[in-house]
Amino acid sequence: MAAVSSPMQFSRRSTRQLMFLVLVAASPAIVIHSWFFGIGMLLNILLATLMGMAAEALALYLRKRPIRSNLGDNSLLVTALLFGIAIPPGSPWWLLLLGIGFAVLIGKHAFGGLGQNVFNPAMAGYLFLLLAFPLEMTSWHLPEAAINPATENSPLELSGLAQSIQLLAPTTDLADGLAMATPLIESKMAVRSAVSAALDQGLNLFSRTSATGWELVNWAFLLGGLFLLAMRIISWHIPVAVIGTVLVMSAVYYSPGNASVMGTPYLHLFGSATMIGAFFIATDPVTAATSNPAKIIYGIIIGIAIYSIRVWGSYLDSIAIAVLFGNFCAPALDHYLRPRIFGRGQAGKL
Amino acid sequence: MLSLKHFYRSLASGGIRPPANKAETLRSRIMPTPVPEQLLLPLQQHQGMAADVCVQVGDQVRKYQLLASSDKASCAPIHAPTSGKILSIDTEIDLYNTGHRQICISLRCDGQDEALELDGDCVEDHRSLSREQLLARIESAGLCGMGGAGFPVAQKLAAGRKSGIEKLLINAAECEPYISCDEALIRERANDVVRGAEILRDASEANDAVIAIESDKSDAIAALRAALVDSELKLELVSPRYPVGEERQLLYNAMGIKLSRGDLPVDAGILVFNAGTAAAVCQAVMETRPCISRIVSVSGAPLRTPKNFEVLIGTPVAHLLALCGIDHGQHRRTIIGGSLMGKYLADASYPICKTSNSVIATSEEEFPGTEQEQTELACIRCGYCADACPENLLPQQLLVYSKAEQFERASNHGLADCIECGACAFVCPSKIPLVQYYRSAKESIAWEQDRRESGKQWQERFQFWQYRHKKNAESKKDRKLVTATDTDSTQSEFSRQQAREEIAAAVARVKQKRARKKD
Amino acid sequence: MALVCWALVRLGLQLRNACKRKISIVDIINAELPQTQCGQCGFAGCLPYARAISQGEAINKCPPGGTSTIRRLSILLNEIDEPLDPAHGLLARPKVAVIREDECIGCTKCIQACPVDAIVGAAKLMHTVIEDECTGCDLCVAPCPVDCIDMVHADSRPISWLHPQPTDSWRRLIGSEPAEC
Numbered sequence A: 001m002a003a004v005s006s007p008m009q010f011s012r013r014s015t016r017q018l019m020f021l022v023l024v025a026a027s028p029a030i031v032i033h034s035w036f037f038g039i040g041m042l043l044n045i046l047l048a049t050l051m052g053m054a055a056e057a058l059a060l061y062l063r064k065r066p067i068r069s070n071l072g073d074n075s076l077l078v079t080a081l082l083f084g085i086a087i088p089p090g091s092p093w094w095l096l097l098l099g100i101g102f103a104v105l106i107g108k109h110a111f112g113g114l115g116q117n118v119f120n121p122a123m124a125g126y127l128f129l130l131l132a133f134p135l136e137m138t139s140w141h142l143p144e145a146a147i148n149p150a151t152e153n154s155p156l157e158l159s160g161l162a163q164s165i166q167l168l169a170p171t172t173d174l175a176d177g178l179a180m181a182t183p184l185i186e187s188k189m190a191v192r193s194a195v196s197a198a199l200d201q202g203l204n205l206f207s208r209t210s211a212t213g214w215e216l217v218n219w220a221f222l223l224g225g226l227f228l229l230a231m232r233i234i235s236w237h238i239p240v241a242v243i244g245t246v247l248v249m250s251a252v253y254y255s256p257g258n259a260s261v262m263g264t265p266y267l268h269l270f271g272s273a274t275m276i277g278a279f280f281i282a283t284d285p286v287t288a289a290t291s292n293p294a295k296i297i298y299g300i301i302i303g304i305a306i307y308s309i310r311v312w313g314s315y316l317d318s319i320a321i322a323v324l325f326g327n328f329c330a331p332a333l334d335h336y337l338r339p340r341i342f343g344r345g346q347a348g349k350l
Numbered sequence B: 001m002l003s004l005k006h007f008y009r010s011l012a013s014g015g016i017r018p019p020a021n022k023a024e025t026l027r028s029r030i031m032p033t034p035v036p037e038q039l040l041l042p043l044q045q046h047q048g049m050a051a052d053v054c055v056q057v058g059d060q061v062r063k064y065q066l067l068a069s070s071d072k073a074s075c076a077p078i079h080a081p082t083s084g085k086i087l088s089i090d091t092e093i094d095l096y097n098t099g100h101r102q103i104c105i106s107l108r109c110d111g112q113d114e115a116l117e118l119d120g121d122c123v124e125d126h127r128s129l130s131r132e133q134l135l136a137r138i139e140s141a142g143l144c145g146m147g148g149a150g151f152p153v154a155q156k157l158a159a160g161r162k163s164g165i166e167k168l169l170i171n172a173a174e175c176e177p178y179i180s181c182d183e184a185l186i187r188e189r190a191n192d193v194v195r196g197a198e199i200l201r202d203a204s205e206a207n208d209a210v211i212a213i214e215s216d217k218s219d220a221i222a223a224l225r226a227a228l229v230d231s232e233l234k235l236e237l238v239s240p241r242y243p244v245g246e247e248r249q250l251l252y253n254a255m256g257i258k259l260s261r262g263d264l265p266v267d268a269g270i271l272v273f274n275a276g277t278a279a280a281v282c283q284a285v286m287e288t289r290p291c292i293s294r295i296v297s298v299s300g301a302p303l304r305t306p307k308n309f310e311v312l313i314g315t316p317v318a319h320l321l322a323l324c325g326i327d328h329g330q331h332r333r334t335i336i337g338g339s340l341m342g343k344y345l346a347d348a349s350y351p352i353c354k355t356s357n358s359v360i361a362t363s364e365e366e367f368p369g370t371e372q373e374q375t376e377l378a379c380i381r382c383g384y385c386a387d388a389c390p391e392n393l394l395p396q397q398l399l400v401y402s403k404a405e406q407f408e409r410a411s412n413h414g415l416a417d418c419i420e421c422g423a424c425a426f427v428c429p430s431k432i433p434l435v436q437y438y439r440s441a442k443e444s445i446a447w448e449q450d451r452r453e454s455g456k457q458w459q460e461r462f463q464f465w466q467y468r469h470k471k472n473a474e475s476k477k478d479r480k481l482v483t484a485t486d487t488d489s490t491q492s493e494f495s496r497q498q499a500r501e502e503i504a505a506a507v508a509r510v511k512q513k514r515a516r517k518k519d
Numbered sequence C: 001m002a003l004v005c006w007a008l009v010r011l012g013l014q015l016r017n018a019c020k021r022k023i024s025i026v027d028i029i030n031a032e033l034p035q036t037q038c039g040q041c042g043f044a045g046c047l048p049y050a051r052a053i054s055q056g057e058a059i060n061k062c063p064p065g066g067t068s069t070i071r072r073l074s075i076l077l078n079e080i081d082e083p084l085d086p087a088h089g090l091l092a093r094p095k096v097a098v099i100r101e102d103e104c105i106g107c108t109k110c111i112q113a114c115p116v117d118a119i120v121g122a123a124k125l126m127h128t129v130i131e132d133e134c135t136g137c138d139l140c141v142a143p144c145p146v147d148c149i150d151m152v153h154a155d156s157r158p159i160s161w162l163h164p165q166p167t168d169s170w171r172r173l174i175g176s177e178p179a180e181c
Helices: A015-037 A040-062 A067-071 A075-086 A093-111 A121-132 A134-138 A143-147 A157-168 A183-189 A194-201 A210-230 A237-253 A256-262 A265-270 A274-281 A292-312 A319-336 B004-012 B131-140 B153-163 B181-204 B218-227 B247-255 B275-286 B317-323 B384-388 B395-403 B407-412 B423-427 B434-483 B489-518 C002-021 C025-032 C046-054 C066-077 C109-113
Strands: B038-042 B066-069 B084-093 B102-109 B167-171 B208-214 B234-238 B270-274 B293-299 B307-312 B334-336 B358-361 C095-099 C149-153
Touching (some): A015 A040, A015 A075, A015 A210, A040 A093, A075 A093, A121 A134, A121 A319, A237 A274, A237 A292, A265 A274, B131 B275, B167 B275, B181 B275, B208 B218, B218 B234, B234 B247, B307 B317, B317 B334, B384 B423, B395 B407, B395 B434, B407 B434
Parallel strands (some): B167 B270, B208 B234
Antiparallel strands (some): B038 B102, C095 C149
């Protein structure tokens, strides 16, 4: 008897597909990263995915939700991917387990599961590790040397650099090189380091230095982001606002004399995690603002936070903190910046 | 091509571009249908009131003969689509399974198609008729809007006359998937549409008339351009996106006028008519022919040859499906209207009404989930719905509030402004049946309000009842005190006994009557 | 948590308004009751039940109000949202009384029983129900000596059938009875 009512036709696009396309968009960058710095990041992602799946299944079981359909929406894969990229390659398995466990159980399911979480789970997990295990999270191992010491592939040019940094910052455990730390971190650690000098000179392909590697990875993330835009999976508002804000701020505060202290705009955009942050992390629909004006403000807030924390704060790269800060603001932005209803005088009012 | 102005408007007002699925039905010309064996004519085929039947069971009627009419303004008369015998005048059907039952006249066709002679002469030019004559012809033809809601045309014109009309908009934008009846009509009978538009303009005394059509219907545009050569009517091309054909959306896209949900175009001095209505008006005025048929697109994957048909009102849908060569193995359900705002027909033997613009036979591949359930995933707040919403609402917020039955908040977020176009549900990657949630919430709000109002009334009546009983009891007590001494108690005792006997006798009579009925 | 806070704030506001306008809590509760005056709760009418609720009576004794009334009352009074007490009747669609007029003997018993004066007629003459005024309380059915009163679904009410809220398996055709309101 119950009349099933309109609409009857639906687009074929599903959450599952969206999440999968996000993975596809991120994959070139990961491949490039692995090419330059070894498979540490791939291992991270793989391990994080497996452990995250287990954590998700456990959470769904405890919450008495259908496990298969909820695991099948691929959202966990994206969380694990972002988490795996964020933490240092070659990190011990227990670190990964703690991080992804926190991300899934506390960051996601404690808030009510997919769609209900206030904070980006991957970033919450990363930040949890950063606060709980600062030493492990800032030790950048050289995975290729660790996994396959015999190989001659490890970027030899780096050894000198590593030594110089060690000299400048002897207390930090950076001896293994700079496989993962973004050049920005180096720039902060080592004033006038070779890396930032290389970045100042611009792109130098085929040199397989870590700086070039990072540049390429960022370009790949940019391309992936443009792919997401072209597929209309994300809207332009957040990435443009984030990147624009970082660009404007770094250009305003940039002075050629002390380039390495503040960093050039190019360093801020392509020598750091700005691209992945702007296209892949800040655009997480669950935790971002939803209406278009709110999205722009949200992106600007994140952009300001990224630059401020990097330059004046004491954390090295600041995407995670900036995004979580943006997440804090998103509900209020959504509440106050409602679009004007068609044909009505004032927004949201009769 | 779209002008810049129209392009901007289309950007500003959301909407979606679902696969149109119109090419199959547009491949052939509009085909006439053979007269079916039996027609079923609902007395209320539009918004407003049902008509009163003016024929008897067993009457032989002829084509164009009046079957039902009413002197109420909100009611369009119904005419016999062909000749035949009245089988019944009280068949009850529930077209869309919504508990809203309709009474129908059932007509057995004799196949002779004998026509009643039309009273009133055919005219070549409607300008030879006065405005009153035009209105009278439109009213007696029983026309109602052919787009969807089906407002009686005469009533709309009368309302426009009261408030004064400046502009007339002919809605030739047919944005919903699968529906192509207006496009086919314009392709073949653009002259009728243009003439009908001129008649409506003169009947409503509008200064200006605009025909709005989507920019991607090139054949129809060419036909309209040819028909418009020596006419003052203007053609406006709007962006081809769903739901541009919705009245207020079209007003904005074609004329730049934004109306809020509660406002009628009439209040802004504009009347909007469907292109199909205009063509029917042309026939009604020029030839005094009542509205007995309409164009219906019949499509869907289980049909071998989807087509546009010129269908007699009251034709069973199954008849049309059979004409298209339906594969019963694939066929699941039948939709009347488009795939986004249509309704599931309860039974394929139910008829085509004046407002039915399209019939879709669904199959499992084309409409997954009509048979099997489709699970709804969690909302990930992706905001696609907000981008698609033509009303600029926040569907994801409305969903939260509707689901949690926080109706006040839902209303504050503009739930009442939702036009149930289904754009949000179409784009939703989590397959959430958003519109169903909104519909349920809207109805609950209306129901609650209705109940509150009647509750107040009931309470007042109950209080009065209590007051009266109290008073009665008091006065009875007084009377007893006064009359206790001098009343003959046997008298009242006797009458009471008499009453009891009478009641017993009546009860017995009813019991006998019922027993006889059972036999 | 938020719901509780909201409920508390709402209750507080209503109480403040009540004090201002000299409306008692009984009136606020009474406004939430459906006013069918059916007495299924065990009280003679909705107002007495409202009075009893204000003095601590259970809120789940009103079948015509159904789940929505119980929920509203529970929010209003900050009580637990309990299911309807089946001892007082079951959930049902709104109904109205209809007199089979050819069987009516004109005894006026139903007229006296009707709490809202929705039945008209005179002694020994046919009676009929004013449908708009009938609350569907069932009170006229029992007194009728010839059982000629039927309770039918109120189809002529503006909304007698509501689209059901979709559940997870919303497309499955659910049962034969439309969703209860």
